[in-house]
Amino acid sequence: MTTTTPSGVQTAARTTATAAVAARATDLTKVYGQGETQVVALDGVSVDFRKAEFTAIMGPSGSGKSTLMHCVAGLDSISSGSARIGDTELTGLKDKQLTKLRRDKIGFIFQAFNLLPTLNALENITLPMDIAGRKPDQAWLDTVVETVGLSGRLKHRPTELSGGQQQRVAVARALAGRPEIMFADEPTGNLDSRSGAEVLGFLRNSVRELGQTVVMVTHDPVAASYADRVVFLADGRIVDEMADPTADRVLDRMKDFDAKGRTS
Amino acid sequence: MFRTALRNVLAHKARLLMTVLAVMLGVAFVSGTLVFTDTLSHAFRSQSAKSYDDVAVAVTSLGNEYDPAETHPGVSQKTLDEIRGLDGVAAAYGRVDGFAGVADPNGKLIGAGWSNKGSNFDPGKDGKDSAYTFTDGEGPLKADEIALDKDSAAKGEYKVGDRVRVATNGPVKEYTLSGIFTTKDGAVNAGGSLVLFDTAVAQEQYLKPGWYRNVTVTAAPGTDDAKLLDAVEPLLPENAEAKTGQAVADEQAEEIEQGLGALKQVLLGFAGIALFVGVFLISNTFSMLVAQRTRELALMRAVGASRRQITRSVLLEAGVVGAIASAVGFVLGVGLALGLRSGMAAFEMKIPAGPLVVTPTPVIAALAVGVLITMFAAWLPGRRAAKIPPVAAMNSVHAVATTKSLVVRNSIGAFVTAVGAVVIVWGAGMGGDGGRLRIAAGAFFALIGVIILIPLLSRPVIALIRPILTGPFGVAGKLAGQNAVRNPRRTGATASALAIGLTLVTGLSVLGVTVGKALDKMATDNIKADYMVSMANGGDLDRSAVTALEKVKGATAVSPQQAVQFELKKPGTGEKIFMAGSAVKAGDIERVLKVDVVQGSADSLANGQIAVAEKTAKKRGWKVGTALPVTFADEKQATLTIGAIYKDSEFLSPTLLDTKVVNEHETKPSIRQVFVKMAGGQSEANEKALLGALGENPAIRLMDHQDIRDEFGGTINMMLNILYGLLAMALIIAVLGVVNTLAMSVFERQQEIGMLRAIGLDRRRVKRMVRLEAVVISLFGALIGIGLGVFLGWAIGETLKAALTGYALVLPWDRIAIFLVLAGLVGVLASLWPARSAAKLNMLNAIKTE
Known part of the structure; x- marks a missing residue:
């Protein structure tokens, strides 16, 4: 199976190259360590994340899905190959430029909410704009707050909010700057299934209704089923891709990895 | 358990460095003081013993030279001759002495500000005076001759045969230098000047012709001092007393000891403050270590360690750290003692040469102080460590620190502060020495109270500072201001170090400047003369x-x-x-x-x-x-x-x-x-x-208006300058404390800092955020200290009101401003390293939850 899929994926990438691409990895390789302890986390990965599309990256533990996201999002350095956000090539960018890029073009949602406990919900949402020294677009901000359903709780501190509400604040924070692309790293990992479903719903709505682009790393087939497209990763390579996924189909696909892992 | 404690010390070397430094400084001061005073007292003792070496009996007259009716203004020539005639007396020398200032070729007083003495040269039958050994020339035998001690002669570049101007209480006279001598006299060896006159001249100048003030008797070999004393006593007039040379030497040694006692207390005071402030720092460090090791400690509990064992392991760790710090501190202290000794020489206070004396007392004191202080400070964190539940080992999520209610702490703090404040106001109203004593007691309580209360104070006081931050520094300033109040206990403990130092220094500055101004005003108001003439x-x-x-x-x-x-x-x-x-x-x-x-x-x-x-x-x-x-x-x-x-x-x-x-x-x-x-x-x-x-x-001083004012205010300024040494001490320890706290904050907020970096806060602003937090904490401590210091300065000033006409409280705004700036600098300096490490933080490690 692993022998046939890469060619398939590459064809897919080539056919969509003409459509608007929000982020793109080309022959991306990431190596940790040196000599005997060297670990190849990503091995020549090429993938496109199209605008106004909700992409999920899936794969078993250690497949490199988080590393792929970190590299494309400019959080981690690249060993070889290229990563782009829009028209900007990330390789060769200095820390300062990367910081500015993240600030202006990317939104982040983390597993552990990562809100500042000293700020209230609204301040947390507008934090990226505060950092950039920009005034938030009030109309857009209202839309975002409305979408994630936080209207009544903007003055609350994170400690006064439930996990689901905290993650909704994080989603709103990522959306508020109207980023070119949003990256979500296991956004439902710390949530119960109902809150998780809510957050995933918001992510899908932000794509469908607000025209945002979302890339989500997850190992949960149900979460992946909210996406428009699922990219499967194993051992640092892209092994498969699935459009309009359902939880069952994704689960089946994942089971193959497990089976393969156990037999080989 | 001991092995784990030791391993922990080694594993957290960098973190513990601050604690070691703080303990070390305090211990260095304690041991340095003790070694220095021991060395000094030993040197002076052997010096005075040496100068009375061959004196069997010393006679001192208590006659009143000012009293014209006095029949016995001293010991008469006749009595001296009688003493000389006694059995067992090898020689007896009559002495008259008083002030004598020697001018150098420029007309300036040699050895100004120290002992300037004149005495007589009293040659025996052999033509020699055993108290003086001439290295050049001979003793003065004519009315216009003098001899000078070797150091003074060297300072004035005088040679035998030169004309030298000498002033006693009368007008200046010029004499011919007949000889240069060395002596065992303590004052001379400590840097004083000594002029020898012919006996008749000295008697004329200092007493009355034919009379001596002192007689020193040397015994013939084999004569008992006590017996000689018994023989001398009946010959003396009523107003003279005789003692054996040994007794006089002992008395002198006693005086020296007392004189050094004050110095010792001042220096130990410095050490005490250093250690007191250090306690907060140490306590903070161990809280931090315990917090960092929550999981590890919980694991130990899970595998069967008892609470007591956990506490003990923390204390043991503190003990090891204290011992190491004390050992280094002691070595530093000995160095400090050596430095002090050569430092005093720079002030023309020559200390008789002698070996460095290290008695067991400073060694034991250094170790005990260092180890006990460290363990004492680590006691609370140790108990807190024991309270970590075993289940904390299993929790993957960061255990949210339960912010324990500060209600009890605040109530106690408010009570103690109130008691202190009331006692201070009471003392201020009372005035006089009694009032000052009450103020001192009140000040102690107020200081302790404020330290207890400082976490509560942190929010409102820092809220005052916050607008200055958010304006020019934007989001970094805003976050820094909020971070500073996140852990009020820790912020408080950190700020305490500065607060204590600044309370003392501000209080004394207010007092010094106020009293200085009052004295100055007094001098200007009362003195209409253009010049004041007095003896140097x-x-x-x-x-x-x-x-x-x-x-x-x-x-x-x-x-x-x-x-x-x-x-x-x-x-x-x-x-x-x-x-x-x-x-x-x-x-x-x-x-x-x-x-x-x-x-x-x-x-x-x-x-x-x-x-x-x-x-x-x-x-x-x-x-x-x-x-x-x-x-x-x-x-x-x-x-x-x-x-x-x-x-x-x-x-x-x-x-x-x-x-x-x-x-x-x-x-x-x-x-x-x-x-x-x-x-x-x-x-x-x-x-x-x-x-x-x-x-x-050269012995007369002519002072104009400005000189007179300096004379009054000068001593106060010098005192203040010494006390600013104290501020420096507190500042150094405060820097260590702030470094500590920030390092801990940065460690705890790794995730947060990582997130901020991810969403676009650049390194520069991450640094700025940490730096500003340090500045806020430092300024907070400074404000508390300055406030309390001004209050104390006012209170003590009130007690002086009665004694000082024209007293009015003066707030030295310029100095207070300097203190604030210094506090800010402390923050900036202390944050250098933590800010760097925060900026270098790997974002990915910070964001990852596991």
Whole structure:
């Protein structure tokens, strides 16, 4: 199976190259360590994340899905190959430029909410704009707050909010700057299934209704089923891709990895 | 358990460095002080023992040279000859001594500010005086010859045969240098100057021809000192006493010990403050280590360690750290002692050479202080460590620190602070020494109370600072301000170090500046004279100086302040009252000093009447016209009528008399100062004329207005400068404390900082955020300290009000501003390293939850 899929994926990438691409990895390789302890986390990965599309990256533990996201999002350095956000090539960018890029073009949602406990919900949402020294677009901000359903709780501190509400604040924070692309790293990992479903719903709505682009790393087939497209990763390579996924189909696909892992 | 403790120490070397530094500083001060004073006292002891080595018996006369009626102003030549004739006496030397200032070729006093002594050369039959060993030339045998000690001769670059100008209380005279000598005399070896005159000259100058003040007796071999003492005693007049050389040496050693005691206390005070402040730092460090190791400690509990074992392991760790720090601190202390010794030499305070004395006491003290302080400070964190539940080992999510209620702490703090404040206000209202004692006690409580209360204070005080931050520094400033109040306990403990130091320093600055201003104002208000003349050694001027000054062209008013004492019979009871007064020149006194006459007229002084200060007059029930039957020092009686009553002033004695009334009763007037008013005021020409009239006497000081003001305020400024050393100490420890706290905050907020970096906060602003947090904490501590210090300064100032006319509280805004700036710098300096490490933080590690 692993022998046939890469060619398939590459064809897919080539056919969509003409459509608007929000982020793109080309022959991306990431190596940790040196000599005997060297670990190849990503091995020549090429993938496109199209605008106004909700992409999920899936794969078993250690497949490199988080590393792929970190590299494309400019959080981690690249060993070889290229990563782009829009028209900007990330390789060769200095820390300062990367910081500015993240600030202006990317939104982040983390597993552990990562809100500042000293700020209230609204301040947390507008934090990226505060950092950039920009005034938030009030109309857009209202839309975002409305979408994630936080209207009544903007003055609350994170400690006064439930996990689901905290993650909704994080989603709103990522959306508020109207980023070119949003990256979500296991956004439902710390949530119960109902809150998780809510957050995933918001992510899908932000794509469908607000025209945002979302890339989500997850190992949960149900979460992946909210996406428009699922990219499967194993051992640092892209092994498969699935459009309009359902939880069952994704689960089946994942089971193959497990089976393969156990037999080989 | 010991092994884990040791491993922990090694594993957290960097973190513990701050603790080690803090303990080390304190221990270095303690041991340095002890070693230094031991060394000093040993050196002085052996010195004084050496100078009385061959003295069997020392005789001292208590005769009063000022009393013309005195029949035995000292030991007579006859008595000395009798002593010399005793069995077992090898030699006996008669000594008269007093002040003698030697001018260097430029006319400046050699060895200024230290002991300037003159004595006599008393050669025995062999032509030698055993107290002095001549390295060049010989002893003075003629009236115009002198000998000088070797160091003084070297300072003045004098050689035998040179003409040397020497001033005693009288006018300057020129002598021929006949010889240069060394001596075992302690004062000379400590950097003082000694001039030897021919005996007759010395007697004439210091006592009375034919009389000695002291006799030193050396014994023939095989003679017992005590027996010799018994033989000498019957020969002496009533007012002389004899002691064995050993007894005198012991007495001197005792005096030296006492003199050093004060120094020791001051230095130990510094050490105490360093350690007190250090406790907070140590406690903070261990809290941090415990917090970092929550999981590890929980694991230990899970695998069966008891709570007691956990506490003990933390204490053990503290003990090991304390021991290491103490050992290093002790070595540093010995170095400090050596430094102090050479430092004192720089102030012309020569310390007799001697070995460095390290007794067991400082070694034990250093170790005990270091280890116990560290363990004491680690005790609370140790207990907290024991409370970590075993389940914390299993929790993957960061255990949210339960912010324990501060209610109990705040209540206690508020109570203690209130008690302290009430006692301080009570003491301030009471005044005097008793009031000051209460203020000191109150200050202690207030300080402790504020330290307990400091977490509560952190929010409102930092809220005051916050607007300054958010304006110019944007989001970094805003986050820094909020971070500073996130852990009030830790912020408080960190700020305490600065608060304590600044409380003391601000309090003393307020007091020093206030008192300095009051004294300054007093001097300006009361002194109308252009110049004040006095002896450099604080002794009495000769009457000839007054006459010389009166003759100066352009001197419009010249009046001495001559200390006078007389007796007064209380009417009815016959009880005698001693009165102190000043003899001044009628007429001129009003032109050189402010005399605020409230009743009668100052002109009455010229008529031989007496003037009395208002308070004294009130106390005694005297009025203008009251006749006072007085007895002067020479037992002669007179009746003085009160001619004027004047307002009390620091510059005037309780009674004033004209010199003419007094002088016939005193042979050696005690003239402390002479005030001179010149036509044309202060000018170089006038100064020159006055100095010329005084014979360019190196022993006489001529002070103009500014000099007088400096004289009053100068000592205060010097004291303040010494105390600013204390601030430096507190600042150093505060830096260590802030470094500590920030390192901990950065560690705890890794995830947060990572997220901020991910969403676009650049490194520069991450650094700025950490730096500003440090500045906020430092400023917070400074504000608390300055506030408390001003309060204390005010309180102590209140108790001085009665003693200082013209007292008004002065807040030294310039100095306070400097303190604030320094505090800010402490923050910036302390945050260098933590800010760097925060900026370098790997975002990915920070964001990952596991």
